[in-house]
Amino acid sequence: MFAGFAIMFLSGGLLFWxxxxxxxxxxxxxxxxxxxxxxxxxxxxxxxxxxxxxxEWGKAATPPLPARISGFVSLVLWFSIIAVGRIxxxxx
Amino acid sequence: xxxxVLQPFVNWLGATSLGTWLGESTDRVAWLxxxxxxxxxxxxxxxxVMSLRLLSLALRSYPIAQLTRDLAPWxxxxxxxxxxxxxxxxxxxxxxxxxxxWFRLKMTILAVALIFNFTFFRMVTxxxxxxxxxxxxxxxxxxxxxxxxxxxAAGRAIAYF
Numbered sequence: 001m002f003a004g005f006a007i008m009f010l011s012g013g014l015l016f017w018x019x020x021x022x023x024x025x026x027x028x029x030x031x032x033x034x035x036x037x038x039x040x041x042x043x044x045x046x047x048x049x050x051x052x053x054x055x056e057w058g059k060a061a062t063p064p065l066p067a068r069i070s071g072f073v074s075l076v077l078w079f080s081i082i083a084v085g086r087i088x089x090x091x092x
Numbered sequence: 093x094x095x096x097v098l099q100p101f102v103n104w105l106g107a108t109s110l111g112t113w114l115g116e117s118t119d120r121v122a123w124l125x126x127x128x129x130x131x132x133x134x135x136x137x138x139x140x141v142m143s144l145r146l147l148s149l150a151l152r153s154y155p156i157a158q159l160t161r162d163l164a165p166w167x168x169x170x171x172x173x174x175x176x177x178x179x180x181x182x183x184x185x186x187x188x189x190x191x192x193x194w195f196r197l198k199m200t201i202l203a204v205a206l207i208f209n210f211t212f213f214r215m216v217t218x219x220x221x222x223x224x225x226x227x228x229x230x231x232x233x234x235x236x237x238x239x240x241x242x243x244x245a246a247g248r249a250i251a252y253f
Contacts, residue, residue: 082130083126083130086126090119
């Protein structure tokens, strides 16, 4: 997972650099960055709260509701990031 | 010769009302690409997890056959979504895509990847642990990753060259 993050971060950073001003002024780009930050916030909250007690539920077939909410929010955010990123390319 | 045989079908497909309807709107194609990416996220994501397991680089305590069963619905959904959206994108610009070298390369690798998927990869990822040698598992994982990343890379090149 860290490998994936590193590749995305580096290549995405370089893509941004190549059209920095145009990207920065685009609402699609801003929405994408906001969604990325939300995804980071979601996983931070997860690790600081329900994940702390994962020994208690880690082997359960159905994790507790807060963990399932984290998972659902994560999926929605990441798929939105893909959609916004793709549409963004058509408005650059 | 093979590519020439399909040319009349491609010309017909691009000229259908669906083909012209899709081709005349950038927005429609843009949304098809979004769904194409959703599909390939599911397909590649699950393929990477299964291949890393075959390479014993991840989820080592999880039996491969169980992992395959758990991921199967998502992987199938990803494959169907990629193929459907990809087919529609192609329909919206059939003749143009068809003559591209990168498009042809992508379709060639895709054909190999699909054949590999439904033969070796399917057999190895459904087998109980220990049925095949670790080397054979690793080889299968490597080839699967190379093929699917090859499809992705060639696909990306279509847009630029």
